Each structure stands twice: as C-alpha cells, then as structure tokens.
Amino acid sequence: MKIFLDTADVDEIATVARWGILDGVTTNPTLFSKVGGSYDDILKRICDLTPGPVSAEVVAADADGMVEEGTHFATLAPNIVVKIPMSEPGLEAMSRLRADGIKTNCTLIFSANQGLLAAKAGASLLSPFVGRLDDINEDGMTVVRDLVAIVETHALETEVLAASIRHPRHMTEAALAGAHVATVPIGVLRKMIEHPLTTSGIEAFRRDWDAVQGAASAGSPTPPAARAPARKPPAAKRSAAKQPAKRTSKKPSRSARRR
Numbered sequence: 548m549k550i551f552l553d554t555a556d557v558d559e560i561a562t563v564a565r566w567g568i569l570d571g572v573t574t575n576p577t578l579f580s581k582v583g584g585s586y587d588d589i590l591k592r593i594c595d596l597t598p599g600p601v602s603a604e605v606v607a608a609d610a611d612g613m614v615e616e617g618t619h620f621a622t623l624a625p626n627i628v629v630k631i632p633m634s635e636p637g638l639e640a641m642s643r644l645r646a647d648g649i650k651t652n653c654t655l656i657f658s659a660n661q662g663l664l665a666a667k668a669g670a671s672l673l674s675p676f677v678g679r680l681d682d683i684n685e686d687g688m689t690v691v692r693d694l695v696a697i698v699e700t701h702a703l704e705t706e707v708l709a710a711s712i713r714h715p716r717h718m719t720e721a722a723l724a725g726a727h728v729a730t731v732p733i734g735v736l737r738k739m740i741e742h743p744l745t746t747s748g749i750e751a752f753r754r755d756w757d758a759v760q761g762a763a764s765a766g767s768p769t770p771p772a773a774r775a776p777a778r779k780p781p782a783a784k785r786s787a788a789k790q791p792a793k794r795t796s797k798k799p800s801r802s803a804r805r806r
C-alpha cells in the first residue's frame with residue numbers, strides 16, 4: 548500500500564520524505580487554508596519534494612471551470628493529479644481531462660457506486676472518505692473494501708485511495724482491505740511509529756549500556772558507536788588477573804615442622 552501525506556505543509560512533507568516512506572501527497576482547500584500563501588507556489592514546492600503524485604483540488608462548480616483549473620495545475624509539474632469532487636460536472640471534467648492526458652483523483656466518495664462511476668469517467672485515483680463515514684455511524688472501510696473488489700473484479704485502470712484516515716487502526720484496516728493507497732496526516736504516522744514497549748525497550752538498552760560504560764558517561768548524548776571502545780588491559784595483566792592470588796608465605800613442610 549502506498550502512503551501519501553494528507554497536507555499542504557511543506558515542512559511536514561520534507562520530514563516524511565526524509566523517513567523514506569513518502570509515495571505522494573494530497574491537498575485540498577481546507578488543508579491549503581491552514582498554510583496560506585500561493586497555492587501554485589506551494590504545489591510546486593511539494594512537487595519538488597516528491598516525485599510521486601501530488602493532488603491539487605479544483606474549487607470551480609462547473610465542468611468548464613474544473614477543466615480550466617485542472618489544466619492550469621497540470622502545467623505546474625509533471626506529477627500533479629487534479630482532484631475533482633464527485634458530481635455530474637465532476638464526472639464530465641474527469642472524462643475531459645483524461646482525454647487531454649491529465650490524471651485525476653475523484654474526491655468526496657462515500658459509496659462504492661460513486662467510485663465505480665468515477666472509475667468509468669477515467670479517474671486514476673478514487674478517494675473514499677473513511678473517517679467522515681465513521682463520523683455518521685457508518686462503516687467507512689466497507690466502501691474501501693467494496694471498491695477494491697470492484698476494481699479488481701473488472702480490472703479497472705484506477706487505484707483506491709483510502710482518505711479521511713483518522714487513526715492508526717484505519718491504516719491497518721485500509722492495508723488489509725487491499726487499498727492501493729492511503730493518505731494520512733503526519734500525526735497518524737507518528738502514532739504508527741510509536742509503541743510504549745519500543746520506547747521502554749530503547750530506554751532499558753541505553754540504561755544497561757551506560758551502566759557497563761561507567762556512570763560518568765551516563766546521560767552522555769554521544770552514541771555508543773561513536774565512543775572509544777572500552778580499553779582492555781594488556782595481555783600479560785589479563786592472564787595474571789585470571790590466576791589465583793599468589794601465596795606470600797609458604798606453609799612449612801612436614802619435615803621442617805618436625806625439626
């Protein structure tokens with residue numbers, strides 16, 4: 548399963564890129580509103596940080612406007628994917644952009660049928676919103692599971708991108724459901740990294756290491772590998788150290804005692 552970062556924050560994207568797990572990025576108007584500036588500039592910077600797909604969302608409500616915005620986004624970088632909401636004009640825009648060779652991501656999908664239609668219209672990514680369905684007491688992951696089955700049964704040329712991921716369990720379930728991609732906020736990734744047993748295990752290893760190296764170096768930020776190895780005593784001293792202590796006074800022999 549590919550992992551996309553769901554953000555318009557360039558610093559977050561740079562961080563996750565350094566971890567070596569970043570396959571792409573999804574943005575939307577709400578995420579962009581949190582960082583501000585020029586959407587074009589931000590998209591270009593994001594596209595520089597990842598060679599993977601970067602979704603840029605249109606805000607026009609009509610097909611012509613969506614196609615115009617999408618065509619513009621596609622000029623910014625080769626890895627731009629135009630994000631278009633599920634709707635009648637959205638379907639038309641996806642199909643027109645596909646004819647122009649521009650990739651699209653159909654967003655705000657809440658049913659398998661919506662996803663099926665978007666796939667037919669040529670969307671290369673289908674984004675069911677898991678968390679928002681859970682919010683209204685439905686099982687969001689069911690849509691992911693159904694869409695994956697539909698895509699595979701009919702060999703549709705599209706990928707299911709689990710979106711609106713709120714917590715680590717969603718990620719596990721999306722992977723088990725066969726989602727091709729999951730887009731996730733950095734906070735969820737950090738929760739996936741952490742485990743209390745990992746934290747306590749690292750602490751215990753460090754404590755034990757420091758105890759052997761001597762209390763003086765305990766708490767030193769110097770990593771063990773960078774420290775000078777503990778010095779062994781010279782071979783002669785080592786073998787001497789293994790010998791039992793020499794007696795300084797010998798017991799007198801029997802004959803000597805008799806004398």
Ligand code: G3P
Pocket residue numbers: 553573575676678679710711712713730
């Ligand atoms: O990718 C869609 C995502 O940004 C929506 O997430 O948490 O606002 O439902 P959320």
